[in-house]
Amino acid sequence: xxxxxxxxxxxxxxxxxxxxxxxxxxxxxxxxxxxxxxxxxxxxxxxxxxxxxxxxxxxxxxxxxxxxxxxxxxxxxxxxxxxxxxxxxxxxxxxxxxxxxxxxxxxxxxxxxxxxxxxxxxxxxxxxxxxxxxxxxxxxxxxxxxxxxxxxxxxxxxxxxxxxxxxxxxxxxxxxxxxxxxxxxxxxxxxxxxxxxxxxxxxxxxxxxxxxxxxxxxxxxxxxxxxxxxx
Numbered sequence: 001x002x003x004x005x006x007x008x009x010x011x012x013x014x015x016x017x018x019x020x021x022x023x024x025x026x027x028x029x030x031x032x033x034x035x036x037x038x039x040x041x042x043x044x045x046x047x048x049x050x051x052x053x054x055x056x057x058x059x060x061x062x063x064x065x066x067x068x069x070x071x072x073x074x075x076x077x078x079x080x081x082x083x084x085x086x087x088x089x090x091x092x093x094x095x096x097x098x099x100x101x102x103x104x105x106x107x108x109x110x111x112x113x114x115x116x117x118x119x120x121x122x123x124x125x126x127x128x129x130x131x132x133x134x135x136x137x138x139x140x141x142x143x144x145x146x147x148x149x150x151x152x153x154x155x156x157x158x159x160x161x162x163x164x165x166x167x168x169x170x171x172x173x174x175x176x177x178x179x180x181x182x183x184x185x186x187x188x189x190x191x192x193x194x195x196x197x198x199x200x201x202x203x204x205x206x207x208x209x210x211x212x213x214x215x216x217x218x219x220x221x222x223x224x225x226x227x228x229x230x231x
Contacts, residue, residue: 008039008064008097009122009152012180014198014227015039017066017206018220021046025209026055032062037220039097041066041206043213044088045078057095064097066124066204074102075128075214086112098122098152103142106149113150124204126155130186133158133165136172147179153203160185160193160216169193174200190216198227 015038020029026047029040040063047054058065069085070076078085086109089099099116101109103125116123125146139156146154156173160166166189173183182204185193194216198205205227207220218226 009180009203012201012203014202015204016220016224016227017041017204018063019043019206019208019213019217020061021208021213022210023047023051023055025211028209029061029063030056034062037063037207037224039064039066039204041068041100042096043076044069044092045071045076045085046213049077058092059095065095066098066100067092067096068100070102075130082108090115093119093121096121098124100124100126100155103127103146103149103151103154106146110149117150122152123150124153124155124182125149125151126157126182129158131159133160133168133185136168136175139169139172140175143177143179143181151179153180153182155182155204157184157186157214159187160189161187163189165189166193170196170200173197173202184216186214186216188215190214191218194218194223195226195230199230 017039018037019041020026021043040061042065069078069088071078071085072080082105089112099121106125113123127142143154158169180203182202183197207218207223
């Protein structure tokens with residue numbers, strides 16, 4: 001497994017992230033070539049939702065790991081109690097390159113974020129909206145909050161079922177920001193939004209291995225090939 005302690009976000013560029021959300025996806029990840037994607041997102045909440053243990057040790061995975069543990073109110077299947085989710089992050093902190101925590105959890109998760117910084121683990125603070133794309137002003141306010149609490153990257157995933165929703169997300173993203181951003185649409189226009197945002201400089205661009213986690217995702221390998229062709 002690659003060295004997880006280096007800052008994987010030290011250079012700004014668009015990265016493809018392959019999400020592992022099932023045992024079948026885990027097996028596909030083990031067979032990935034090292035240059036096929038940039039990171040592996042381990043959705044711990046989905047992998048442990050119906051199982052008592054991971055399919056194998058994190059150290060078996062061939063690429064740097066971004067760990068995500070989402071609760072039921074965040075579109076995930078992790079523990080309902082935030083303290084239990086934070087404990088899962090801490091348990092795996094020595095074996096990951098980055099973690100993705102909901103911005104709303106940053107206040108209670110302050111100690112975890114400090115530990116991550118100390119360990120050289122990059123911090124992605126994220127928001128998800130499964131109903132619409134909020135106004136540009138609201139997105140900008142949350143971006144400033146993410147910067148204040150120490151995010152390395154601010155990630156936004158919003159619903160883009162309509163053209164105005166897609167335009168709002170693109171408009172917000174394309175403005176100047178002091179913090180590196182990752183952005184993606186979900187829903188009817190989500191699949192269109194993702195290569196557009198990658199071309200605009202989205203730092204993290206998510207695809208799936210065995211099945212999509214949300215509507216609008218690309219297969220990770222196909223997304224990488226398409227982005228390479230666009231470049």
